[in-house]
Amino acid sequence: MGLxxxxxxxxxxxxxxxxxxxxxxxxxxxCRTLRSLSYEAxxxxxxxxxxxxxxxSVPGTVDLHPAFKSVVCNLASLxxxxxxxxxxxxAAERPDCVPAGEIDDGDELYFTDSPFLSRxxxxxxxxxxxxxxxxxxxQSCWRPSRALPLxxxxxxxxxxxxxxxxxxxxxxxxxxxxLTSLNLNYIRLDDENLEKVNECFPxxxxxxxxxVGGLKEPKIQLLQLRTFTWTVxxxxxxxxxxxxxxxxxxxxxxxxKAVHLQTPLLLNLDITIKKVKVIKVDKLHNLRVLRxxxxxxxxxxxxxxxxxxxxxxxxxxxxxxxxxxTEQCSVSLSDTFPDIEELTIGxxxxxxxxxxxxxxxxxxxxxxLVVHESTTELDGAIISSKLSILVHSHVCQVVMVIxxxxxxxxxxxxxxxxxxxxxxxxxxxxxxxxK
Amino acid sequence: MGKTIKLISGDGEMFEVxxxxxxxxxxxxxxxDEDNADDCIPLPRxxxxxxxxxxxxxxxxxxxxxxxxxxxxxxxxxxxxxDGSAAGASSSESSSAHSETCRACYDAxxxxxxxxxxxxxxxxxxxxxLLKAANYLDIEDLMFMAVExxxxxxxxxxxxxxRKLFDLENDFTPEEEKEILKEYSWLDDPFEP
Numbered sequence: 001m002g003l004x005x006x007x008x009x010x011x012x013x014x015x016x017x018x019x020x021x022x023x024x025x026x027x028x029x030x031c032r033t034l035r036s037l038s039y040e041a042x043x044x045x046x047x048x049x050x051x052x053x054x055x056x057s058v059p060g061t062v063d064l065h066p067a068f069k070s071v072v073c074n075l076a077s078l079x080x081x082x083x084x085x086x087x088x089x090x091a092a093e094r095p096d097c098v099p100a101g102e103i104d105d106g107d108e109l110y111f112t113d114s115p116f117l118s119r120x121x122x123x124x125x126x127x128x129x130x131x132x133x134x135x136x137x138x139q140s141c142w143r144p145s146r147a148l149p150l151x152x153x154x155x156x157x158x159x160x161x162x163x164x165x166x167x168x169x170x171x172x173x174x175x176x177x178x179l180t181s182l183n184l185n186y187i188r189l190d191d192e193n194l195e196k197v198n199e200c201f202p203x204x205x206x207x208x209x210x211x212v213g214g215l216k217e218p219k220i221q222l223l224q225l226r227t228f229t230w231t232v233x234x235x236x237x238x239x240x241x242x243x244x245x246x247x248x249x250x251x252x253x254x255x256x257k258a259v260h261l262q263t264p265l266l267l268n269l270d271i272t273i274k275k276v277k278v279i280k281v282d283k284l285h286n287l288r289v290l291r292x293x294x295x296x297x298x299x300x301x302x303x304x305x306x307x308x309x310x311x312x313x314x315x316x317x318x319x320x321x322x323x324x325x326t327e328q329c330s331v332s333l334s335d336t337f338p339d340i341e342e343l344t345i346g347x348x349x350x351x352x353x354x355x356x357x358x359x360x361x362x363x364x365x366x367x368x369l370v371v372h373e374s375t376t377e378l379d380g381a382i383i384s385s386k387l388s389i390l391v392h393s394h395v396c397q398v399v400m401v402i403x404x405x406x407x408x409x410x411x412x413x414x415x416x417x418x419x420x421x422x423x424x425x426x427x428x429x430x431x432x433x434x435k
Numbered sequence: 436m437g438k439t440i441k442l443i444s445g446d447g448e449m450f451e452v453x454x455x456x457x458x459x460x461x462x463x464x465x466x467x468d469e470d471n472a473d474d475c476i477p478l479p480r481x482x483x484x485x486x487x488x489x490x491x492x493x494x495x496x497x498x499x500x501x502x503x504x505x506x507x508x509x510x511x512x513x514x515x516x517x518d519g520s521a522a523g524a525s526s527s528e529s530s531s532a533h534s535e536t537c538r539a540c541y542d543a544x545x546x547x548x549x550x551x552x553x554x555x556x557x558x559x560x561x562x563x564x565l566l567k568a569a570n571y572l573d574i575e576d577l578m579f580m581a582v583e584x585x586x587x588x589x590x591x592x593x594x595x596x597x598r599k600l601f602d603l604e605n606d607f608t609p610e611e612e613k614e615i616l617k618e619y620s621w622l623d624d625p626f627e628p
Contacts, residue, residue, distance in 0.1 A: 005563075005567070006566065006567075007570070010566060010570060010582070013578075013582045014582050014585045014586050014589070015586075017582050017583060017585075017586035018586045018589050018590060019586075020590065023589055023590050023591065023592075025619060026592070026593055026594045026597065027589060027594070027597060028615065028618075028619070029594035029615060029616075029619060030594045030597050030598050030601075030603050030605070031598070031603045031604060031605060031606050031607070032606050032607065032611075033603075034597075034603070035615065074618075078618070
């Protein structure tokens with residue numbers, strides 16, 4: 001089975017899929033063809049485990065165990081002679097657990113260190129389409145890095161950028177006109193209102209800001225943005241999203257004072273928010289799918305459902321039953337969501353069902369219902385009475401998610417009561433692992 | 436059965452399959468679009484054993500979203516194309532926000548991917564033939580999975596094992612070999628080649 005029978009593009013495809021730098025290095029040792037083609041692999045991943053980093057930091061072993069950072073620089077110089085586009089991913093193994101306040105003042109795994117980046121990024125910047133760096137938090141958390149400005153200067157053609165576990169400064173950040181996808185995950189960002197992000201990444205279509213801290217009154221203002229996932233872990237004063245072409249938004253926050261959404265074309269909204277004082281939402285004319293998890297379920301539902309276009313709804317309470325204010329959480333399904341076709345009720349909402357849902361008449365379009373049962377002591381009568389509130393004449397499918405730890409007898413009892421009481425429904429019973 | 440297509444393998448065997456199955460091959464599709472409505476389409480470079488394997492794959496994929504473009508059945512504004520690059524991981528995370536909308540599609544694709552991975556867990560000789568057939572017949576999904584099968588065979592193996600698997604000859608001159616080993620030693624951990 002001669003590999004030489006294959007046209008080079010297919011061999012390059014295979015090597016690109018292999019991706020891992022160690023596997024590619026071994027391919028390089030096999031024969032001439034694979035050696036030269038390995039430099040053309042479109043996608044290369046370099047991964048440094050903690051064990052590897054420790055091995056090379058033992059004094060006197062530099063010749064036997066080259067430091068990982070030297071490996072990266074050497075590889076970059078070998079890759080620089082080829083011109084095809086390249087996606088490069090650099091990752092440090094994550095620490096098992098991060099005890100609060102602990103730091104590591106070593107450097108071997110500090111990948112967003114700008115002296116390190118400036119040694120190799122310029123060598124391959126002409127090829128780079130996609131760059132991903134997963135830094136080692138214990139070494140990166142205590143010092144700000146100029147990685148972003150450096151990348152913005154050298155990689156002006158970059159399409160995708162991802163950085164995780166770092167402290168990033170935006171001083172002297174230059175515009176990156178071609179960047180369409182930015183992913184910042186577990187980052188301390190020195191751009192408290194995201195001004196520099198808006199200014200320097202104007203062409204973004206996909207943005208993920210997951211656990212990005214250091215923000216005060218962040219405002220995202222991006223004309224081309226289509227998809228945005230935003231998880232805000234600390235307390236911010238306000239959150240604003242101004243994105244005229246945004247189609248999908250997933251927002252998770254705790255208790256901002258204000259939220260502003262100027263996203264007229266939004267199709268799909270997933271919002272998890274405990275409480276908010278002020279929420280201003282430009283009318284969402286196209287919203288079809290809504291998931292809302294909040295202690296203010298009542299208010300928020302009305303705000304988002306103004307145009308009555310929603311077809312699929314998922315509702316869940318933010319806090320468990322004992323803490324909530326049932327008045328604020330009560331949703332009038334028939335008034336607010338008259339046209340829904342599919343309804344999903346989360347565990348905490350299902351637990352309190354009769355108190356948080358009001359229905360006048362029937363939900364005429366409702367066809368599918370998904371409910372999440374959280375108690376292990378299943379009571380068929382209670383389940384059935386809750387279902388009778390929601391199962392109207394057009395409902396033809398119900399999915400019930402049951403905890404894995406519910407004893408089998410109670411489960412069988414509840415299931416048979418459901419099937420008996422609602423015989424015209426197509427039933428599906430799904431087991432869920434308790435997290 | 437809907438409209439069917441007749442295919443003739445290199446060793447003269449005839450296969451009759453539904454259009455939806457055969458048209459996964461862009462080559463077959465364009466050949467069928469020409470005037471030979473009733474004739475058979477000859478595929479001289481694919482023998483019957485391989486063709487039947489290829490058709491097995493195509494039958495499974497006939498009515499499913501493309502594995503390569505994960506959410507092909509959903510309007511493009513909602514589902515970004517999976518780009519398979521090193522930053523692919525990030526694009527699939529951004530599509531976790533899509534999963535509520537595309538859940539049915541996503542689950543179907545994942546099931547299909549599992550089936551595909553089993554399908555390509557075959558001997559390398561067969562993967563070799565599948566790669567050639569997928570290239571010749573221009574079947575995107577089969578190419579995608581056959582490449583995965585070949586890449587999987589390479590992962591974790593040392594150079595001698597890779598040479599054995601793919602029938603490669605060590606064609607380096609002694610000087611070249613020295614140079615490469617030197618390059619290798621400052622590229623990665625030393626490993627006995």
